[in-house]
Amino acid sequence: xxxxTISRGSHSMGKAxxxxxxxxxxxxxxxxxxxxxxxxxxxxxxxxxxxxLHDAPGLKDRYKNTKQIYIAYVRATLxxxxxxxxxxYHGLAGHLLLKGLDHVLKIRxxxxxxxxxxxxxxxxxxxQHDARAVILKDDDQRKKxxxxxxxxxxxxxxxxDMVICIDKLSVDDAVEFICGAANTKSFHSxxxxxxxxxxxxxxxNVKAALxxxxxxxxxxxxxxxxxxxxxEKTAHNGKFKKLLTxxxxxxxxxxxxxxxxxxxxxxxxx
Amino acid sequence: MSVLLFASENQELEDxxxxxxxxHLGYKTLNHTFLDEIAQQYELDPSKLREAMVSPPSILRxxxxxxxxxxxSCVETAVLDRLLADDLVCWGLGAHLYVLxxxxxxxxxxxxxxxxxxxxxxxKERRREKWSVAAWQRREADPRLYxxxxxxxxxxPDEAVTTVAATVGYPRFKPMTYSISNLxxxxxxxxxxxxxxxxxxxxxxxxxNGTVVVTTSCLKREKTKKIAAIKEIAGKVEGMxxxxxxxxxxxxxxAALSNx
Numbered sequence: 335x336x337x338x339t340i341s342r343g344s345h346s347m348g349k350a351x352x353x354x355x356x357x358x359x360x361x362x363x364x365x366x367x368x369x370x371x372x373x374x375x376x377x378x379x380x381x382x383x384x385x386x387l388h389d390a391p392g393l394k395d396r397y398k399n400t401k402q403i404y405i406a407y408v409r410a411t412l413x414x415x416x417x418x419x420x421x422x423y424h425g426l427a428g429h430l431l432l433k434g435l436d437h438v439l440k441i442r443x444x445x446x447x448x449x450x451x452x453x454x455x456x457x458x459x460x461x462q463h464d465a466r467a468v469i470l471k472d473d474d475q476r477k478k479x480x481x482x483x484x485x486x487x488x489x490x491x492x493x494x495d496m497v498i499c500i501d502k503l504s505v506d507d508a509v510e511f512i513c514g515a516a517n518t519k520s521f522h523s524x525x526x527x528x529x530x531x532x533x534x535x536x537x538x539n540v541k542a543a544l545x546x547x548x549x550x551x552x553x554x555x556x557x558x559x560x561x562x563x564x565x566e567k568t569a570h571n572g573k574f575k576k577l578l579t580x581x582x583x584x585x586x587x588x589x590x591x592x593x594x595x596x597x598x599x600x601x602x603x604x
Numbered sequence: 605m606s607v608l609l610f611a612s613e614n615q616e617l618e619d620x621x622x623x624x625x626x627x628h629l630g631y632k633t634l635n636h637t638f639l640d641e642i643a644q645q646y647e648l649d650p651s652k653l654r655e656a657m658v659s660p661p662s663i664l665r666x667x668x669x670x671x672x673x674x675x676x677s678c679v680e681t682a683v684l685d686r687l688l689a690d691d692l693v694c695w696g697l698g699a700h701l702y703v704l705x706x707x708x709x710x711x712x713x714x715x716x717x718x719x720x721x722x723x724x725x726x727x728k729e730r731r732r733e734k735w736s737v738a739a740w741q742r743r744e745a746d747p748r749l750y751x752x753x754x755x756x757x758x759x760x761p762d763e764a765v766t767t768v769a770a771t772v773g774y775p776r777f778k779p780m781t782y783s784i785s786n787l788x789x790x791x792x793x794x795x796x797x798x799x800x801x802x803x804x805x806x807x808x809x810x811x812x813n814g815t816v817v818v819t820t821s822c823l824k825r826e827k828t829k830k831i832a833a834i835k836e837i838a839g840k841v842e843g844m845x846x847x848x849x850x851x852x853x854x855x856x857x858x859a860a861l862s863n864x
Contacts, residue, residue, distance in 0.1 A: 494755060
Protein backbone atom coordinates (compact mmCIF):
# COMPACT_ATOMS: atom_id res chain seq x y z
CA UNK A 335 0.00 0.00 0.00
CA UNK A 336 1.21 3.58 -0.51
CA UNK A 337 2.87 6.10 1.70
CA UNK A 338 0.77 9.27 1.89
CA THR A 339 2.36 12.65 2.51
CA ILE A 340 0.12 15.59 3.33
CA SER A 341 1.66 18.99 2.91
CA ARG A 342 -0.21 22.06 4.14
CA GLY A 343 0.18 25.55 5.39
CA SER A 344 -0.40 26.15 9.08
CA HIS A 345 -4.08 25.98 10.10
CA SER A 346 -5.20 24.57 6.76
CA MET A 347 -6.88 21.56 8.39
CA GLY A 348 -4.15 19.25 7.04
CA LYS A 349 -3.72 17.54 10.40
CA ALA A 350 -7.42 16.74 10.64
CA UNK A 351 -7.38 15.36 7.10
CA UNK A 352 -4.30 13.23 7.81
CA UNK A 353 -5.79 11.77 10.97
CA UNK A 354 -9.07 10.93 9.28
CA UNK A 355 -7.32 9.35 6.29
CA UNK A 356 -5.16 7.25 8.59
CA UNK A 357 -8.20 6.15 10.60
CA UNK A 358 -10.13 5.24 7.47
CA UNK A 359 -7.29 3.31 5.83
CA UNK A 360 -5.93 1.99 9.16
CA UNK A 361 -2.56 3.54 8.48
CA UNK A 362 -0.04 4.83 10.96
CA UNK A 363 0.09 8.63 11.38
CA UNK A 364 3.54 10.11 11.44
CA UNK A 365 4.43 13.69 12.32
CA UNK A 366 6.23 14.76 15.48
CA UNK A 367 7.29 11.15 16.22
CA UNK A 368 9.76 11.59 13.42
CA UNK A 369 11.56 14.39 15.27
CA UNK A 370 11.56 12.33 18.45
CA UNK A 371 13.15 9.36 16.75
CA UNK A 372 15.66 11.45 14.78
CA UNK A 373 16.58 13.29 17.97
CA UNK A 374 17.23 9.99 19.80
CA UNK A 375 19.15 8.48 16.94
CA UNK A 376 21.45 11.39 16.15
CA UNK A 377 21.58 13.05 19.58
CA UNK A 378 20.33 16.42 18.39
CA UNK A 379 17.55 18.29 20.20
CA UNK A 380 14.05 18.08 18.70
CA UNK A 381 13.85 21.85 18.61
CA UNK A 382 17.01 22.10 16.51
CA UNK A 383 15.71 19.53 14.04
CA UNK A 384 12.34 21.21 13.85
CA UNK A 385 13.96 24.58 13.19
CA UNK A 386 16.14 23.03 10.47
CA LEU A 387 13.01 21.81 8.71
CA HIS A 388 10.97 24.92 9.29
CA ASP A 389 13.08 28.08 9.21
CA ALA A 390 14.69 29.34 6.04
CA PRO A 391 18.52 29.01 6.03
CA GLY A 392 20.22 32.06 7.47
CA LEU A 393 23.69 33.47 6.90
CA LYS A 394 25.24 31.11 9.49
CA ASP A 395 23.82 28.02 7.78
CA ARG A 396 25.40 29.05 4.53
CA TYR A 397 28.88 28.57 5.92
CA LYS A 398 28.34 25.77 8.41
CA ASN A 399 26.04 23.43 6.43
CA THR A 400 23.99 22.92 9.59
CA LYS A 401 20.69 22.74 7.69
CA GLN A 402 22.08 20.13 5.33
CA ILE A 403 23.28 18.03 8.27
CA TYR A 404 19.99 18.11 10.17
CA ILE A 405 17.91 17.54 7.04
CA ALA A 406 20.04 14.47 6.25
CA TYR A 407 19.35 13.17 9.79
CA VAL A 408 15.60 13.72 9.46
CA ARG A 409 15.46 12.21 5.97
CA ALA A 410 17.36 9.08 7.04
CA THR A 411 14.99 8.62 9.99
CA LEU A 412 11.87 9.25 7.90
CA UNK A 413 12.89 6.69 5.29
CA UNK A 414 13.47 4.12 7.98
CA UNK A 415 10.06 4.81 9.46
CA UNK A 416 8.14 4.65 6.17
CA UNK A 417 9.92 1.53 4.93
CA UNK A 418 7.11 -0.56 6.42
CA UNK A 419 4.46 1.25 4.28
CA UNK A 420 0.92 2.15 5.34
CA UNK A 421 1.98 5.53 6.68
CA UNK A 422 0.39 8.97 6.52
CA TYR A 423 3.05 11.62 7.09
CA HIS A 424 1.78 15.14 7.66
CA GLY A 425 4.92 16.76 8.95
CA LEU A 426 7.14 19.21 7.15
CA ALA A 427 8.49 18.66 3.63
CA GLY A 428 7.35 15.04 3.25
CA HIS A 429 6.91 15.34 -0.50
CA LEU A 430 10.50 16.54 -0.84
CA LEU A 431 12.14 14.22 1.67
CA LEU A 432 10.54 11.18 0.00
CA LYS A 433 11.25 12.38 -3.52
CA GLY A 434 12.08 9.59 -5.96
CA LEU A 435 9.73 6.95 -4.51
CA ASP A 436 6.94 5.79 -6.83
CA HIS A 437 4.36 4.66 -4.29
CA VAL A 438 4.20 7.98 -2.45
CA LEU A 439 0.88 9.79 -2.84
CA LYS A 440 1.72 13.47 -2.44
CA ILE A 441 -1.17 15.66 -1.34
CA ARG A 442 -1.31 19.37 -0.62
CA UNK A 443 -4.17 20.88 1.35
CA UNK A 444 -4.82 24.57 0.90
CA UNK A 445 -7.33 26.93 2.46
CA UNK A 446 -7.90 30.63 1.97
CA UNK A 447 -6.04 33.03 4.23
CA UNK A 448 -9.18 34.34 5.95
CA UNK A 449 -10.34 30.93 7.15
CA UNK A 450 -6.81 30.12 8.35
CA UNK A 451 -6.68 33.39 10.28
CA UNK A 452 -10.05 32.61 11.89
CA UNK A 453 -8.85 29.14 12.84
CA UNK A 454 -5.68 30.53 14.41
CA UNK A 455 -7.67 33.13 16.35
CA UNK A 456 -10.03 30.44 17.67
CA UNK A 457 -7.22 28.08 18.64
CA UNK A 458 -4.88 30.57 20.25
CA UNK A 459 -7.14 33.39 21.31
CA UNK A 460 -5.06 36.07 19.61
CA UNK A 461 -6.15 39.12 17.63
CA GLN A 462 -6.90 38.97 13.91
CA HIS A 463 -3.90 41.16 13.14
CA ASP A 464 -1.51 38.93 15.10
CA ALA A 465 -2.97 35.74 13.66
CA ARG A 466 -2.58 37.04 10.12
CA ALA A 467 1.00 38.18 10.78
CA VAL A 468 2.00 34.78 12.24
CA ILE A 469 0.47 32.85 9.34
CA LEU A 470 2.04 35.07 6.69
CA LYS A 471 5.44 34.83 8.37
CA ASP A 472 5.10 31.07 8.55
CA ASP A 473 4.18 30.83 4.86
CA ASP A 474 7.11 33.03 3.97
CA GLN A 475 9.53 30.85 5.92
CA ARG A 476 8.21 27.72 4.17
CA LYS A 477 8.57 29.34 0.78
CA LYS A 478 12.13 30.48 1.48
CA UNK A 479 13.10 27.11 2.97
CA UNK A 480 11.86 25.14 -0.04
CA UNK A 481 13.42 27.57 -2.49
CA UNK A 482 16.81 27.60 -0.79
CA UNK A 483 17.09 23.89 0.03
CA UNK A 484 15.35 22.28 -2.94
CA UNK A 485 15.23 25.16 -5.40
CA UNK A 486 11.49 24.73 -5.99
CA UNK A 487 8.39 26.72 -5.16
CA UNK A 488 6.17 24.97 -2.58
CA UNK A 489 3.08 26.31 -4.35
CA UNK A 490 4.10 24.57 -7.60
CA UNK A 491 1.23 22.18 -8.41
CA UNK A 492 3.48 19.70 -10.17
CA UNK A 493 5.17 18.74 -6.89
CA UNK A 494 1.98 17.02 -5.75
CA ASP A 495 -0.38 14.37 -7.07
CA MET A 496 -3.39 16.28 -5.84
CA VAL A 497 -3.97 19.77 -4.46
CA ILE A 498 -7.23 20.09 -2.54
CA CYS A 499 -8.70 23.43 -1.57
CA ILE A 500 -10.87 22.94 1.48
CA ASP A 501 -12.81 26.16 1.31
CA LYS A 502 -15.60 24.80 -0.80
CA LEU A 503 -14.70 21.16 -0.26
CA SER A 504 -14.80 19.81 3.29
CA VAL A 505 -12.31 17.77 5.33
CA ASP A 506 -14.42 14.67 4.65
CA ASP A 507 -14.36 15.32 0.89
CA ALA A 508 -10.58 15.61 1.01
CA VAL A 509 -10.42 12.33 2.96
CA GLU A 510 -12.62 10.71 0.33
CA PHE A 511 -10.35 11.90 -2.53
CA ILE A 512 -7.16 10.81 -0.80
CA CYS A 513 -8.48 7.37 0.12
CA GLY A 514 -9.78 6.92 -3.42
CA ALA A 515 -6.41 7.81 -4.92
CA ALA A 516 -4.52 5.68 -2.38
CA ASN A 517 -6.54 2.65 -3.42
CA THR A 518 -5.69 3.02 -7.10
CA LYS A 519 -3.13 0.71 -8.63
CA SER A 520 -0.71 3.53 -9.51
CA PHE A 521 0.15 4.08 -5.85
CA HIS A 522 0.31 0.49 -4.68
CA SER A 523 3.74 -0.60 -3.57
CA UNK A 524 5.44 -3.20 -5.72
CA UNK A 525 8.55 -5.30 -5.07
CA UNK A 526 10.51 -2.81 -7.17
CA UNK A 527 9.20 0.25 -5.28
CA UNK A 528 9.87 -1.40 -1.91
CA UNK A 529 13.39 -2.26 -3.04
CA UNK A 530 13.83 1.37 -4.10
CA UNK A 531 12.70 2.53 -0.66
CA UNK A 532 15.22 0.25 1.02
CA UNK A 533 17.98 1.47 -1.29
CA UNK A 534 17.10 5.11 -0.70
CA UNK A 535 16.97 4.48 3.04
CA UNK A 536 20.43 2.92 2.92
CA UNK A 537 21.83 5.82 0.88
CA UNK A 538 20.28 8.34 3.29
CA ASN A 539 21.72 6.51 6.32
CA VAL A 540 25.21 6.59 4.82
CA LYS A 541 24.70 10.25 3.91
CA ALA A 542 23.69 11.01 7.51
CA ALA A 543 26.85 9.33 8.75
CA LEU A 544 29.07 11.32 6.38
CA UNK A 545 27.33 14.68 6.08
CA UNK A 546 28.86 16.40 9.10
CA UNK A 547 32.41 16.03 7.78
CA UNK A 548 31.94 15.40 4.08
CA UNK A 549 28.78 17.25 3.06
CA UNK A 550 29.65 17.36 -0.64
CA UNK A 551 29.60 13.57 -1.11
CA UNK A 552 26.68 12.38 -3.29
CA UNK A 553 25.35 8.84 -2.81
CA UNK A 554 23.25 6.49 -4.92
CA UNK A 555 22.23 2.94 -4.11
CA UNK A 556 20.91 0.06 -6.19
CA UNK A 557 20.21 -3.38 -4.74
CA UNK A 558 22.47 -2.59 -1.79
CA UNK A 559 25.36 -1.48 -4.01
CA UNK A 560 26.39 1.99 -2.88
CA UNK A 561 28.13 4.45 -5.16
CA UNK A 562 29.74 7.45 -3.48
CA UNK A 563 30.61 10.45 -5.63
CA UNK A 564 33.41 12.40 -3.98
CA UNK A 565 36.15 14.84 -4.94
CA GLU A 566 39.71 13.51 -5.44
CA LYS A 567 40.75 15.12 -2.18
CA THR A 568 37.93 13.51 -0.17
CA ALA A 569 38.39 10.12 -1.82
CA HIS A 570 42.01 10.00 -0.63
CA ASN A 571 41.26 11.35 2.84
CA GLY A 572 42.24 8.81 5.52
CA LYS A 573 39.33 9.70 7.79
CA PHE A 574 36.87 9.24 4.93
CA LYS A 575 38.28 5.81 4.12
CA LYS A 576 38.11 4.79 7.78
CA LEU A 577 34.50 5.96 8.06
CA LEU A 578 33.55 3.95 4.97
CA THR A 579 35.18 0.81 6.35
CA UNK A 580 33.31 1.08 9.62
CA UNK A 581 30.04 1.86 7.79
CA UNK A 582 30.45 -1.20 5.59
CA UNK A 583 30.99 -3.35 8.67
CA UNK A 584 28.30 -1.86 10.89
CA UNK A 585 25.43 -1.06 8.47
CA UNK A 586 23.27 -4.02 7.56
CA UNK A 587 22.13 -4.24 3.94
CA UNK A 588 25.27 -2.89 2.27
CA UNK A 589 26.30 -5.33 -0.42
CA UNK A 590 29.09 -3.34 -1.98
CA UNK A 591 30.51 0.16 -1.55
CA UNK A 592 32.43 1.98 -4.24
CA UNK A 593 33.89 5.49 -4.37
CA UNK A 594 33.97 7.44 -7.63
CA UNK A 595 36.11 10.52 -7.61
CA UNK A 596 36.17 13.36 -10.08
CA UNK A 597 32.79 12.37 -11.52
CA UNK A 598 29.76 14.62 -10.90
CA UNK A 599 27.03 12.98 -8.82
CA UNK A 600 23.83 12.11 -10.73
CA UNK A 601 20.73 14.21 -10.08
CA UNK A 602 19.04 11.52 -8.00
CA UNK A 603 22.02 11.20 -5.63
CA UNK A 604 21.32 12.08 -2.00
CA MET B 605 -27.27 21.58 -11.65
CA SER B 606 -23.59 22.47 -11.55
CA VAL B 607 -20.92 23.98 -13.75
CA LEU B 608 -17.53 22.37 -14.18
CA LEU B 609 -14.49 24.32 -15.33
CA PHE B 610 -11.27 22.67 -16.47
CA ALA B 611 -7.89 24.31 -16.96
CA SER B 612 -4.66 22.77 -18.16
CA GLU B 613 -1.45 23.47 -20.06
CA ASN B 614 -1.90 20.17 -21.88
CA GLN B 615 -4.73 20.87 -24.30
CA GLU B 616 -4.96 17.32 -25.62
CA LEU B 617 -5.43 15.79 -22.17
CA GLU B 618 -7.74 18.60 -21.12
CA ASP B 619 -9.96 17.94 -24.16
CA UNK B 620 -10.03 14.22 -23.47
CA UNK B 621 -10.80 14.42 -19.75
CA UNK B 622 -13.31 17.27 -20.04
CA UNK B 623 -15.14 15.51 -22.87
CA UNK B 624 -15.22 12.21 -20.99
CA UNK B 625 -16.47 13.90 -17.82
CA UNK B 626 -19.23 15.64 -19.78
CA UNK B 627 -20.29 12.32 -21.33
CA HIS B 628 -20.17 10.63 -17.92
CA LEU B 629 -22.36 13.31 -16.35
CA GLY B 630 -24.57 13.93 -19.36
CA TYR B 631 -23.60 17.63 -19.34
CA LYS B 632 -23.29 19.95 -22.32
CA THR B 633 -19.84 21.20 -23.32
CA LEU B 634 -18.43 24.64 -23.99
CA ASN B 635 -14.89 24.82 -25.33
CA HIS B 636 -12.55 26.65 -27.72
CA THR B 637 -14.80 25.81 -30.69
CA PHE B 638 -17.19 28.38 -29.18
CA LEU B 639 -14.70 31.11 -30.19
CA ASP B 640 -15.94 30.99 -33.79
CA GLU B 641 -19.48 31.60 -32.61
CA ILE B 642 -18.28 34.51 -30.44
CA ALA B 643 -16.40 35.99 -33.40
CA GLN B 644 -19.54 35.81 -35.49
CA GLN B 645 -21.78 37.22 -32.74
CA TYR B 646 -19.54 40.24 -32.06
CA GLU B 647 -18.26 40.59 -35.64
CA LEU B 648 -14.63 39.95 -34.74
CA ASP B 649 -11.78 38.52 -36.76
CA PRO B 650 -11.69 34.82 -35.68
CA SER B 651 -7.92 34.45 -36.10
CA LYS B 652 -7.29 37.60 -34.04
CA LEU B 653 -9.69 36.35 -31.39
CA ARG B 654 -7.79 33.06 -31.12
CA GLU B 655 -4.55 35.02 -30.93
CA ALA B 656 -5.95 37.22 -28.15
CA MET B 657 -6.81 34.09 -26.14
CA VAL B 658 -3.19 32.94 -26.06
CA SER B 659 -0.96 36.01 -26.34
CA PRO B 660 -0.74 39.26 -24.40
CA PRO B 661 -1.29 42.51 -26.35
CA SER B 662 1.44 43.43 -28.76
CA ILE B 663 1.73 46.25 -31.25
CA LEU B 664 4.03 44.08 -33.37
CA ARG B 665 1.23 41.53 -33.79
CA UNK B 666 -1.20 44.34 -34.58
CA UNK B 667 -3.05 43.68 -31.36
CA UNK B 668 -3.01 46.89 -29.31
CA UNK B 669 -4.19 46.57 -25.71
CA UNK B 670 -7.46 48.43 -26.33
CA UNK B 671 -8.51 45.94 -29.00
CA UNK B 672 -7.17 43.02 -26.98
CA UNK B 673 -9.23 44.09 -23.93
CA UNK B 674 -12.33 44.29 -26.09
CA UNK B 675 -11.75 40.84 -27.61
CA UNK B 676 -11.31 39.24 -24.17
CA SER B 677 -14.33 41.10 -22.88
CA CYS B 678 -16.41 39.59 -25.71
CA VAL B 679 -15.26 36.11 -24.71
CA GLU B 680 -15.98 36.75 -21.02
CA THR B 681 -19.46 38.12 -21.77
CA ALA B 682 -20.43 35.28 -24.08
CA VAL B 683 -19.06 32.56 -21.77
CA LEU B 684 -20.70 33.96 -18.62
CA ASP B 685 -23.96 34.20 -20.48
CA ARG B 686 -23.73 30.52 -21.40
CA LEU B 687 -22.67 29.46 -17.90
CA LEU B 688 -25.96 30.74 -16.51
CA ALA B 689 -27.55 27.74 -18.22
CA ASP B 690 -25.93 25.17 -15.82
CA ASP B 691 -25.15 21.50 -16.51
CA LEU B 692 -22.10 22.53 -18.39
CA VAL B 693 -18.46 21.45 -18.69
CA CYS B 694 -16.36 24.37 -19.91
CA TRP B 695 -12.67 24.51 -20.88
CA GLY B 696 -10.26 26.38 -23.12
CA LEU B 697 -12.00 29.74 -22.67
CA GLY B 698 -10.15 31.03 -19.60
CA ALA B 699 -13.34 30.88 -17.49
CA HIS B 700 -11.41 29.76 -14.41
CA LEU B 701 -9.82 33.21 -14.35
CA TYR B 702 -13.01 35.26 -14.29
CA VAL B 703 -15.58 32.99 -12.66
CA LEU B 704 -14.73 33.50 -9.00
CA UNK B 705 -16.59 32.82 -5.73
CA UNK B 706 -19.54 31.10 -7.38
CA UNK B 707 -20.27 28.13 -5.15
CA UNK B 708 -21.89 25.87 -7.73
CA UNK B 709 -18.88 26.04 -10.03
CA UNK B 710 -16.24 23.34 -9.54
CA UNK B 711 -12.84 24.40 -10.85
CA UNK B 712 -10.31 21.70 -11.67
CA UNK B 713 -6.76 22.12 -12.91
CA UNK B 714 -4.97 19.25 -14.62
CA UNK B 715 -1.19 19.18 -14.52
CA UNK B 716 1.46 16.75 -15.78
CA UNK B 717 0.54 13.74 -17.85
CA UNK B 718 3.09 14.45 -20.53
CA UNK B 719 6.27 13.01 -19.01
CA UNK B 720 9.18 15.23 -18.15
CA UNK B 721 8.97 18.99 -18.44
CA UNK B 722 10.93 20.36 -21.39
CA UNK B 723 12.30 23.83 -21.98
CA UNK B 724 9.49 24.52 -24.46
CA UNK B 725 6.93 23.67 -21.78
CA UNK B 726 8.53 26.09 -19.33
CA UNK B 727 8.58 28.80 -22.00
CA LYS B 728 4.94 28.07 -22.84
CA GLU B 729 4.03 28.19 -19.15
CA ARG B 730 5.76 31.56 -18.72
CA ARG B 731 3.94 32.94 -21.76
CA ARG B 732 0.64 31.62 -20.45
CA GLU B 733 1.28 33.18 -17.05
CA LYS B 734 2.11 36.52 -18.67
CA TRP B 735 -1.16 36.29 -20.60
CA SER B 736 -3.32 35.44 -17.58
CA VAL B 737 -1.79 38.21 -15.46
CA ALA B 738 -2.26 40.77 -18.25
CA ALA B 739 -5.84 39.66 -18.88
CA TRP B 740 -7.31 39.09 -15.40
CA GLN B 741 -4.44 39.92 -13.00
CA ARG B 742 -4.27 36.28 -11.87
CA ARG B 743 -1.54 33.67 -12.22
CA GLU B 744 -3.10 30.72 -14.01
CA ALA B 745 -0.89 28.25 -12.13
CA ASP B 746 -1.94 29.59 -8.71
CA PRO B 747 -3.56 26.60 -6.95
CA ARG B 748 -5.79 28.94 -4.91
CA LEU B 749 -7.83 29.57 -8.06
CA TYR B 750 -9.02 25.96 -8.11
CA UNK B 751 -10.98 23.57 -5.90
CA UNK B 752 -8.95 20.62 -7.03
CA UNK B 753 -5.63 20.17 -8.83
CA UNK B 754 -4.90 16.71 -10.22
CA UNK B 755 -1.45 15.64 -11.37
CA UNK B 756 -1.80 13.14 -14.19
CA UNK B 757 1.73 11.81 -14.00
CA UNK B 758 0.59 8.96 -11.76
CA UNK B 759 -3.18 9.38 -11.57
CA UNK B 760 -4.78 7.94 -14.71
CA PRO B 761 -7.20 10.07 -16.80
CA ASP B 762 -10.16 7.73 -16.15
CA GLU B 763 -9.52 7.95 -12.39
CA ALA B 764 -9.48 11.73 -12.71
CA VAL B 765 -12.81 11.62 -14.57
CA THR B 766 -14.37 9.46 -11.84
CA THR B 767 -13.10 11.75 -9.07
CA VAL B 768 -14.28 14.94 -10.76
CA ALA B 769 -17.66 13.47 -11.71
CA ALA B 770 -18.22 12.31 -8.13
CA THR B 771 -17.17 15.68 -6.72
CA VAL B 772 -19.50 17.72 -8.88
CA GLY B 773 -22.36 15.61 -7.55
CA TYR B 774 -21.78 16.83 -3.98
CA PRO B 775 -24.69 18.93 -2.62
CA ARG B 776 -22.46 22.00 -2.19
CA PHE B 777 -22.01 22.21 -5.95
CA LYS B 778 -25.73 22.44 -6.55
CA PRO B 779 -26.84 25.96 -7.55
CA MET B 780 -28.48 28.05 -4.84
CA THR B 781 -30.23 31.40 -5.06
CA TYR B 782 -27.10 33.15 -3.77
CA SER B 783 -24.67 31.45 -6.17
CA ILE B 784 -26.96 31.99 -9.15
CA SER B 785 -27.30 35.66 -8.21
CA ASN B 786 -23.50 35.88 -7.97
CA LEU B 787 -23.06 34.47 -11.45
CA UNK B 788 -25.85 36.68 -12.83
CA UNK B 789 -24.09 39.75 -11.37
CA UNK B 790 -20.82 38.72 -12.99
CA UNK B 791 -22.55 38.19 -16.31
CA UNK B 792 -24.21 41.62 -16.06
CA UNK B 793 -20.90 43.33 -15.16
CA UNK B 794 -19.21 41.64 -18.13
CA UNK B 795 -22.03 42.72 -20.46
CA UNK B 796 -21.80 46.36 -19.34
CA UNK B 797 -18.02 46.38 -19.58
CA UNK B 798 -18.24 44.90 -23.06
CA UNK B 799 -20.53 47.61 -24.44
CA UNK B 800 -18.46 50.35 -22.80
CA UNK B 801 -15.13 49.01 -24.10
CA UNK B 802 -16.40 49.39 -27.66
CA UNK B 803 -15.84 53.14 -27.45
CA UNK B 804 -14.21 53.91 -24.09
CA UNK B 805 -11.10 52.84 -22.21
CA UNK B 806 -10.11 52.52 -18.54
CA UNK B 807 -13.36 50.95 -17.43
CA UNK B 808 -13.90 48.72 -14.40
CA UNK B 809 -17.31 47.27 -13.73
CA UNK B 810 -18.69 45.58 -10.66
CA UNK B 811 -22.23 44.39 -10.06
CA UNK B 812 -24.01 43.33 -6.89
CA ASN B 813 -27.65 42.39 -6.55
CA GLY B 814 -28.47 44.09 -9.84
CA THR B 815 -26.67 47.34 -9.00
CA VAL B 816 -23.91 48.06 -11.49
CA VAL B 817 -20.98 50.23 -10.46
CA VAL B 818 -18.73 51.55 -13.22
CA THR B 819 -15.38 53.03 -12.18
CA THR B 820 -13.38 55.10 -14.62
CA SER B 821 -10.66 57.75 -14.65
CA CYS B 822 -10.08 60.73 -16.94
CA LEU B 823 -9.14 64.41 -16.88
CA LYS B 824 -11.24 66.68 -14.64
CA ARG B 825 -12.48 68.67 -17.62
CA GLU B 826 -13.70 65.49 -19.36
CA LYS B 827 -15.46 64.14 -16.28
CA THR B 828 -19.03 65.24 -17.07
CA LYS B 829 -18.77 64.19 -20.69
CA LYS B 830 -17.39 60.73 -19.88
CA ILE B 831 -19.91 60.04 -17.09
CA ALA B 832 -22.78 61.06 -19.39
CA ALA B 833 -21.43 58.80 -22.14
CA ILE B 834 -21.15 55.86 -19.74
CA LYS B 835 -24.68 56.41 -18.44
CA GLU B 836 -26.06 56.63 -21.93
CA ILE B 837 -24.31 53.50 -23.26
CA ALA B 838 -24.67 51.32 -20.14
CA GLY B 839 -28.27 52.40 -19.57
CA LYS B 840 -29.25 50.64 -22.78
CA VAL B 841 -28.00 47.24 -21.60
CA GLU B 842 -30.83 44.78 -21.20
CA GLY B 843 -31.64 43.89 -17.58
CA MET B 844 -29.85 46.93 -16.12
CA UNK B 845 -31.17 47.84 -12.67
CA UNK B 846 -29.45 50.74 -10.92
CA UNK B 847 -26.29 52.27 -12.40
CA UNK B 848 -23.63 54.17 -10.48
CA UNK B 849 -20.58 55.78 -12.06
CA UNK B 850 -17.51 56.42 -9.92
CA UNK B 851 -14.86 58.71 -11.25
CA UNK B 852 -11.16 59.02 -10.34
CA UNK B 853 -8.84 61.71 -11.56
CA UNK B 854 -6.25 60.51 -14.09
CA UNK B 855 -3.15 61.79 -12.23
CA UNK B 856 -0.60 61.30 -15.03
CA UNK B 857 -2.50 63.16 -17.74
CA UNK B 858 -3.70 65.77 -15.25
CA ALA B 859 -0.11 66.51 -14.17
CA ALA B 860 1.05 66.63 -17.78
CA LEU B 861 -1.72 69.09 -18.62
CA SER B 862 -1.02 71.39 -15.66
CA ASN B 863 2.65 71.65 -16.68
CA UNK B 864 1.81 72.84 -20.15
